[in-house]
Amino acid sequence: MDDAFVALFGSTAEGRYQPILGLQSAAVIAAVDGLAGRESKARPELIESGAFWLLRVSALGALSHVWVLRPAGTAAGKIALIRRYTEASRRLAAGSLPTAQVPPVESSADSRAGSGRAVMDRLRAVMRQTPGRPRAWLGEMRLTLGRETGWPGVGLLQLRGDRVLWCELTAENTGKLQDSLHVFVAQLVAQGQRCLRSSQTWGDEPSELDKRLLLEEHGLSGFSLFLPAGSGVALFVAADVDEATGLELVDLLSLRAAPRASLVGRLRSRRGLAGVLAVLGLVLLWPIPMEVGAPATLVPADSQVIVATQAGKLAALHVGVGDQVRAGDVLARMTAPELIEADLQASLDAMLQSLNAKEALSRGDYGEYRILQQREAVSALQVEQGQRRLQELEIRAPADGRIADVLTPDQLGALKSVGDFVAELQFGSDMHVLIDLGAADAAQVEPGMSGDLVVRGVIGQAFPIRVLTHPVARSQPDGQSITQLLAAVERPGPSAPGDDLLFKGLTGFARLDGPRRPRIYVWTRPAIEYLQLAAWKYLGLPL
Incomplete structure (x- = not known):
């Protein structure tokens, strides 16, 4: 036998099927009972039934075997399963199959506890096949867990931190059981633990007393409580369940039932996105002074x-x-x-x-x-x-x-x-500055604009300037045209520091605070000017 084997049933003279080997859970029995009344064929017949494949093989006379198998992934795997278990039926009928090769029949306690990798594989398949939104899906999964595993009193709790948002239980006195679970959840979260089982010693004496009271008050032989790592879905079972299986199942349920944004949440997120976009638009469209920089040359004012x-x-x-x-x-x-x-x-x-x-x-x-x-x-x-x-x-x-x-x-x-x-004789100490502008910058400059001047050779000092004239285009001896304007170097007092440092012919860099423009225009202006210049050179047309 191999990992595909789940259970083996044999037919009776009355046309019913009774278990021979393997898992005898409610889901397996229900799947096999579905074959009752169906006509048996002479050749092997493979029936896909939910999470299982049922292989019916004529064994001896009118009797037949029904193999309950886990689905194979490919067509080749399906054919191999049919051949392997058809041969196994033939050898069982002939009495030549060694007993050691037959999987042991699980005990009723194991069936009810649902431990083992086989249970988790079946539950994974059921989770993938069960549709629905998170809340409805969890309600369906609670019923499915009880049906597939045979666990008594299965309950699911939606947690956010140490708070229980909602709870669905299978118990007569649900209200009192919920109150007890709230206490246990808070204690587990406070101690940083994820698992509480009635068979394990847990915490101090009052906690052990709470467990005994829970068992006696609700008439339980045992119980298990598994919490998610953080917020998610918690699992309660009125039986002692394997810790690894319970925690793995809780993680799967929490992952699949991760809450989707509600309509209000989506609206809030959209409002938040709209708010972010509005702030971003406000920042980009907010007008700021546009700086114009250009080389400059000092000249005497008089x-x-x-x-x-x-x-x-x-x-x-x-x-x-x-x-x-x-x-x-x-x-x-x-x-x-x-x-x-x-x-x-x-x-x-x-x-x-x-x-x-x-x-x-x-x-x-x-x-x-x-x-x-x-x-x-x-x-x-x-x-x-x-x-x-x-x-x-x-x-x-x-x-x-x-x-x-x-x-x-x-x-x-x-x-x-x-x-x-x-x-050339200069009268007084007032200085002017000739600023050479580009064609794009000239359109942004007007008389009265202010800025500052940094002079080469004068370290650590900037001189305030103010524009006096409109930009004027002048022809140079080499035939090229240059656009210049005249600005005054402003002096805070009659004998300001640095006056003796400025002479005709000194060069530097002037920065002018241009008109206020949207921030996005100021940031993209260099690229726009470059594209305009490239288009002008390519087309030879004024822009």
């Missing part, structure tokens, strides 16, 4: 460009960037040999004309004297003009201020024409 007023060579530079100067201070000196030569020639001409005029006067030639005097006056005027041009070769500061920009020393000796740059 300055004057000083240029060469006479052509010549740059002879000397007397100032550098950042120097404070007063009005009239010499910034640079130029030299022009032709002007010096013209001035000397004009001075010599004036002296000759003066001598000639005196000689004419001594001769009494008043007409010649008057002409020579006029020529002397012209020569004097030329000398005066020459002296003034020579003075203009010294480039002086027109007012008090600070040198914002000046020619570099490598320009010494270079020829400068009238109007060429020499220096």
